[in-house]
Amino acid sequence: MVDFPGRTDNLLSRRALLRGGALGVAGLSVAALVGCGDDDDDDAVATATQGPAAATATPAATAAATEAPAATPAATATPAAAATEAPREEFLNAELLKLNDPDAPLPYVAPEPNLTPKAGGVIRITFPNPIGANDPTKASNGGTIGVLGAVMDRLLEFEGNAQLHPFKVPDRLPGLAQTWEISPDGLTLTFNVAENAKFHNVPPVNGRDFTAEDVRWAYNRYATEGLHRSKFDNTASMDTPDTHTFRMQLNAPQPDLSVNMGAREMPIYPRELVDGAQNLLEEHVLIGTGPMISDSFTEDLTLFTYVKNAEYWKQDVLLDGMELHVVRDGAARLAGYRAGQYDAGGFATILPQAQALLASNPDTQLHYTPPANSLWAMAPNISNPKWDDARLRQAMMLAIDHQKIVDTVHHGLSSVLPVMPWIHVFDDPPGEAELGPWFKYDPEQASQLLSAAGFADGFEFALSHAYDFIDPTLAIVYDGFRDVGITVNIEKHDYAAFQAVYIGREFEESAAGYWVGGYDADNFFKVHLATGSSGNLGRVSDPQLDEWAVQQSHELDPDARREILRRIWDRYLDQAYRIPLTSEGTISTYAPHVRNYRVGAPLVSITVSGNEGTHIAPVWLDT
Incomplete structure (x- = not known):
């Protein structure tokens, strides 16, 4: 409760x-x-x-x-x-x-015995999301990025495996960049990349050496096309002084930039995969420098198999291979786990399921990561004149019974939070004063605001979405809207069509979906809200927010930056530019024989899925 x-x-x-x-x-x-x-x-x-x-x-x-x-x-x-x-x-x-708190319903950390690792075996991991185009400039969901992450390294990495912390963003560690430094003026980032790294020994790269030019080429593509362009809008230039040095020049200091270089969404891949008009990534030709080599995939894109990279440059890979299974139905995932078909995945997503799983399979490894923000939200297209009056959006917030969602959909194991993570702004989880006046459930005030905005006779809008598993949440939202005279015309798309509309920012009135993930304050307090930003899916245009977004991005003093972030937080919530839907945490489950494999972090896109390539090398099976 x-x-x-x-x-x-x-x-x-x-x-x-x-x-x-x-x-x-x-x-x-x-x-x-x-x-x-x-x-x-x-x-x-x-x-x-x-x-x-x-x-x-x-x-x-x-x-x-x-x-x-x-x-x-x-x-x-x-x-x-x-x-x-x-x-x-x-x-x-x-x-x-x-x-771990003995009063909490689930542990935050699962124990990892200090055992001698064994080599061999194939781990079988499940994803709930379908697989789209495997081009990281176009993809963000965990399934699609997970398929890429199994074979590709990043410039930097996040700490993981048994050392994954449940309450904080993981520390950055060396990846393809073995060392890195920032100049005294904060304008030059220099990365010294591994001299022994090689791409997989498969066509068309045939095991060629990895160089700093591969980083420059991949980052230049991120900077010029696709949904991550805004992360590079402060970059003045990128060059390679020598074969193993990559350098970035910035227009102004940007404290958060290097955080993105450990992101699951920004792996390094060879330029041979995108040669002119041909994009082999979209044909699921996946090649990198990572610990796994792509072996096969089914025509319906529900199974991807991998074999170990015996020549992995960084460390010995303990597993012989890996299978990634797309299993959208939760009951099917659970049944497969109980039948011994899967080793890791989303076998329990709510508290009763976790309790039932532990009752039937008491040796299951399980831990819970509390949320820091809402991953799912309703995005009005603010550029559409029908959303001009903030009172309309505020009324929608007041019409949602968030507590009912917490209690009935998530059985108490969730919270109501905005899309912006509170951990960037506050020391403790936000309460009523920090969340502002619109997060409470107040149908009477919602009706009053609608009437004041000129919608005394009701309001009607179209909502695009594609995710079956948020339907129970949306059903409660629709009921609340209906009670105050708001009618929702649902436009349910298949996954591929919705991705094009949603990520492409082409929906006409509104859409409900995940908010493109990230780890740093810049992602949530600039990329998501700045006018014209590729990550601003709701097409918000607010000059005051634009000014503050730039200020916080370049502010090096932590206290001064936090003050600016708080101003953004307050204005964004007051204007109700996004309608948060749910803030469930992550229940991570593994078979008892899986060793040193962990997913889950406060900002879910870090390691919930999609970083298998980063963390799979030291994973082993105790069978």
Whole structure:
């Protein structure tokens, strides 16, 4: 039960927050979450909210934040003594296990035993979303990106596997860039890429060397076409001083830029796949430098198979292969898991399902990640004159019984939050004062606002969408609208058609869908709302928001930036530019024999799906 819509105290208790602080999370402060660095990390690039002092990130420096402390002073007297006297931890994630709250309905962290890995076997993972065009300039959903992520590396990576933190954005680690630095003025980012990385030994690349030019080419394509263009609108130039150095020049400091370089949506792929008019990505020819090599796929795009990259440049790959199954029906996923057909995936999405799964399969590994924002929202096309009056949109907010959605659709395991993540603005989950006047359920006030806006006789609009699993939520929304005189004409599309309309920003009146994922404040407080931005799906045009969006993007002082983010938060919610639908967290489930595989993070697009390539190399099966 939620005391007030938007509060997640029942899911993320003060006890858990304090435990998070003991691990250097600082109560989910913006420095830890926006900057993706620990409080004591002096890496100016890996900590986006710090000043622009030059620094270089190295694997050793980044790993230091997760090293366990010595058991006793004697254990650290000499390297030899440490090797012989330090006790072996029972769990790889012993510190993170302290975040679990005995009063919470599900654990936040599943224990990972400290065992000797075994090689071999094929892991079978399920996705709920259908697969679209496998071109990362056009795709954002977890299924499509997951198929890509299995074979492609990123310039940077996020910390994951057993060290995945349930309450904060993971720290950045070296990926194809082994080290990186930012200039003192914050205008030059330099990445030193791996000299031993090679693309898969398959046509048309045939195992050629990976170079900095591959990064420049891929990023230039992201910057000039597709839905990620706005992430590069502050980039003045990109070049390669030598074979293994990639450099970006910025027009103004941009603290969050490097965060996107670990994003699942921005993998590095060879230019041979997009040669002139031919786009082999759209034909599901998938090649990268990653730990898995694409082997086959079914004609209906419901099964993709992979074999290990025995020549992976970064580390040994323990699994022999991987299968990605698209299983849209939740009951079918669960039945397949119980029959031993699948090893990891969405086998339980609500609390009763998780409880039933643990009752029937008590050795199932399971953990819950609370939400930081609403992934699903209704987007009015603000450029359409019918939405000009903010009172109409505010009335729609007031007509939705959010608490009923929390209680009946999600069985209490969700919260009501805006699309903008609260972790970028506040230290604690937002309450009534922070959410503003429109998140409450008040049909009477909704009717009054409609009448004042000139719709005393009712209002009618068209809504496009394609996702069956949000239908129960939308049914409650429609009931609330109907009660105050709002009629919804539903336009249900097949998935491919909806993607073209939704991501292409071509819907005429409104659409309901996921909000394009991201990790940094820029994504939610600039890309999603700036006039003309490729990520501004609702086509909002608000000069005041535009001004603040640019200011926060270039502000290097964390406190000053947070003040600007709060102003954006308040205005965006007051104008009700988007209608949030649900803010369920993530229940992650794995078979008992799956080792060192984790998905789930506060901003779901980080690791819920789509980062299999980043994290699959150390995964193994205890069979």
